[in-house]
Amino acid sequence: MNPTTARPAKALGLFTLSMISVSAIIALRNLPTLAKNGFSIVSILVLAALLFFIPVALCCAELASGWPKNGGVYAWVKEAFGEKAGALAVWLEWIESVVWLPTVLSFIASAIAYVVDPVLAQNRYYMLAVMLTVLWSGTLLNFLSTQTSGWVSTLGIIAGSLIPGMIIIALGSMWFATGQPVQLEFSTAALLPDFSSLSSLSYFTVIALGFAGIEVAAFYVQDTENPTRTFPRATFISAAIIITIYVLGALAIGIVIPKEDLNLASGMMQAMTEFFKFLHMPWAVPVFAIFSVIGGLALLNTWIIGPSKGLHASALHDDLPKITQYTNRNGSPIVILLMQALIGSCLISMNLFIPTMNQFYWIFQVQAAQLILLMYLMIFLSVIRLRYTQPGVQRIYRIPGGNYGVWIVAGTGALFCVAAFLLGFIAPPEYQFDEKTYTLTLLSGIILFSAPPFLWQWWRKYLAQN
Template identity: 35%
Template sequence: MSRQDTRQGPRRSAVRPAAAITVTSLVMLNVAAVVSLRGLPAEAEYGLSSAFYYLLAALFFLAPVAIVAAELASAWPAEGGMFRWVGEAFGSRWGFLAIAMVFIEGCIWFPTVLTFAAVTLAYTGPDAGLDQQVADDRVFVLAIVLVVFWLATLISLRGASAFARTARWGGIVGTLVPAALLIGLGAAYLLGGEPSSTPLTWGAFVPDLSQLDNIVLAAGIFLFYAGIEVNAVHVGSIRNPERTYPVAILVAALVAVVVLTLGTLTVAVVVPQDDISLTTSLLQAFDHLLAWAGISWAGPVVAAMLAVGVLAGVTTWVAGPATGLHAVARAGFLPRWFHRTNRHGMATNILLVQALVVTVLSVMFVVMPSVQSAYQLLSQLTVILYLVAYLLMFAAVVALRRSQPGRPRPYRVPGGRAGVWVVGGVGFVASLLALVTSFAPPGQVAVGSPVTYVVLLVVLSVLFVALPLLVYRARTPGWRDAESSFEPFTWQTSGSTDDPRQRPGAPDHAPHGP
C-alpha cells in the first residue's frame, strides 16, 4: 500500500474533507459503536428485571455520558476526543491515560465480540446439527475471528468514507433490522398467547439489590452503553460538528436504550433461564421465533445479517480509538514509528499493532479450556478499563466549567453549573460503583476459583493502567511531529490563565507539546 509522509504523518493538505462523514453516518457510527445484539443473552439471565437494570444504567450512566460528551465535543471540536477533554481539565498525563484506556479495552474486547460473529456464521448452514458441530469447532471459530477482524482493519485503512459507509449500512442491515425483527416477533409471540419463559410481573421487574451476584453481572451492562463518545475523534470529518455531534449522540443513545431493553426481554421470554448461553442464545431465540412464525428458512439469513452487524461494530471500534491515538501520537506521546499514515490519512502502524495484539489475544482466547470463563473475565476487564476513562471524563466536565467558564459551548449540560455538577456527579458515582463491583466474580457464570479470578482481574487492571503512564513518562521531545496539526490546549496558548499546571495538585508536564 502506498504511503505518504511516512515519517511525518499526513500534511495539512491531506486532511480528510469536512463532509467525509454525514449526519446519518455519524448516527449510525454511534449506534454501531454502542448497540451490539451479541450481549443480549448476558442480561437476559435477569428476566424482566433486566429492563430495570437497562433503564437504571441509561438514567445514571448513558444519559450522563451522552450529555457530557455532547457539551465537551461542542466546546472542543478539535481532534483528540477524550484526550483533549481530559487534558484540558487535568493536563496531558491524564488525557493520555484516558485515550489509552479506550484503545486498550478495545483490543481486549474484540476477541469476545468476534467469537459471537463466528458462532452466528456457523448457523448459516441448512443443517442445524452440522451447524452446531461447526460452531463448536475451535479452528473454525478462530479462523472467522481473524478474518472478520482483519477485514475490518482493511476497511478502516481505506479512510473515513469507507468505514462510515460500512457502519451505516452494516448497522442498518446487521443491527437495526434484526433487532426490529426480534422485538416484533417477540411481541407477536406474547400477543398470540404463547407462554413466557420468564415471569412478567411487577415483582419480577424490581431485582433483589441486596444480592451482590445480581449487581456484579449487571455491572456489565455499563459496557453495553459504553462507547457512544468514541466517534468524537472524527469531528474533523463532520460538517458543523458543534451542532451535528450533539444531535447524533443523543439520537443514538435513545436507539440504544430501546433496542437493548426490548431485545433482551425478548430473549428472556423465549429462552428458559437455565438454557441461556452467552454465545448462542440470541440465535436460539431467533430460531424459536422464526419456527413459531413458520419462516424457519430465514434463520441462516438472520445469522448472516448478525455477522454483518458485528463487522460494522468492529470496524467502528477499529477506526475510532486508533484515529484518536494517532492524533495524540503525533502531538508527541508515542514514538515517530506510530505516526505513519497511508494515502487515506489512516494510522497504518497503529492499526497494524492493534491487529497483531488482537490476533494474539484471539488465539489465546479461543484455545483456552473454558471459553465461558475467559469470555466473562475479558468482558469484566474491558468494563473496568473503560470506566477509568469515564471517571476522568466526568470529572473533566465539572472542572472545565470552573476553569474555563467563558468557553463557547454551542451545547451545554442543562441547568447551568448546578446541572453540570448533578449530571457529572451522577455519572462519576455510577461509574465508580460499577468499577468496584466489576472486580467481584459473578455467581451466574462458572469462573473456576473465585480468588484466582479476582486476583487476575486486579493484576491485569493495574498492569494496563500503569502501561500508558510509563509510556508517558518515557516520552522525549523527538517524538513530537513538527508538522502535527494538533491544536494546543487552551492552557498552552499565550496569556492563558487556565493552565492546570498552575492549580494545586496538578500533574507535571513536559516542556514540549501538549
C-alpha cells in the same frame, strides 16, 4: 470514538441527532447478556440511562462545544489535567476497544456457524480460526480510505442491526401473543434487580459497555440547530429508543431460551432457531445469521478504525513511540492498526484455555467495561474541573444549573463509574468462576493494559536524563 466523516453544512435537527446516538450504540450482540437479567433488565437499563448514559452525553456535549479540537477525549482531558492525563484517557479508549474484540468476534463466528453448522459454535478451533480471519480482514480493510470503510459500516448497520433487531422483536411478540411457553417471570418482584446480591449487580458493569460510544453525538453539537434546547432533548429521545430496543430484544430472547441454557456469544441465534422452528421455517435460520454477521462486521469495522484515529492524535504529540505516528497514503494509522490486531490475536487465543465460551465472553466484556469506565470517569472529572479553571471559554452547550448543575450531572456519572468498576470484580455464580482467580485476572489486566502510557513517559524521561 471519533467521527471520520465530514461535518454537514446544514444544521442538524432533533431527529438526526437522536439517530446519530442510536446508530453509534445499538449492537445486537448485547442482547443475550441483557437477557440473562430477565424482566429486571427494564429497571436496570432505565437506571443505567439516568445515572450514566444521559450524564455522559451531556458532559461530552459541553466539552465538544467548548473545545472542538481533533482528538476528542484526548483534547478534553488534556485541557483539564494536562498532556499525560489526556494520553492516558485516549489510550484507555483504544485499549478498551482491543480488549472488547474477542466478544464481537465470537458473536460473528457463532453467527457464521449457524450458516454452516450450529455445532461449530462449540468448537474452539473453529471459533479461533474464524475470529482471527475476521480480525485481520477488518484490519486490512481499514488500510484503505476512510470512505471505503465508512460505507461498509453504514450499510452494515441498516442490514445487520436495524432489520434483524425489528425481526427478533416481532417474533418475540408473536411468541408471547400466541401463548407459547415463556421462560421469564413477569411480575413486580421480577421487575426489580436483586439489590441484596452484589453478584447480580455486576451486570451494571457490562451494561455500561453496552452504552459505549455515547460521546459520538457530542462531536456534532457544533452543527446542531439550537443546541441548548436540541441536544438534551435528542439525548433523552435516543435513550428512550435504545432502552426500548434493548429491552424488547432481550425479552424476546429471554422468553424462549432459559437463562441457564443461554449462550452469551450465540444466544441470539439460539432464540432465532426456536422461533423459526415454531414457524416451520428452518431455512430462515442461516439467512438471519447472514444478516447478523453483516451487523457484527459493521460494528467491528467502526470500532477498529475509530479509537485508532483517536490514539493516533495522541501519538502525534509524542505520547507514544514515533513509529506509531506512521500512516499510509490513505491516511490510515497502520502501525496502530497492526498493534491492535496483534494484541487482539493474543487475546482471542485465550479461547483455547478458558474453560467455557460463556466465561471467555464474560471476562472480556467485564475487562473492557472496566477500562472504558476509567476513561468516562476522567471525562466527568474534566468537565467539572474546566468549569473552574476555564470558565471564560465559550461553550455552545452548557449543562444547565451553573456549577451546581455540572456537579449533579457529572458527579452522578462519576459515582456510577466507580460503583460499576468495583462491581465488575464480583463474578456472577452462573459462570462458575473461581472467585480469587477471576478477581486476580481482572486486576492484573487493568494494570497490564493501563501501564504502557506510564512506561513510555518513564522511558522518555530516562532518555532525556541520559
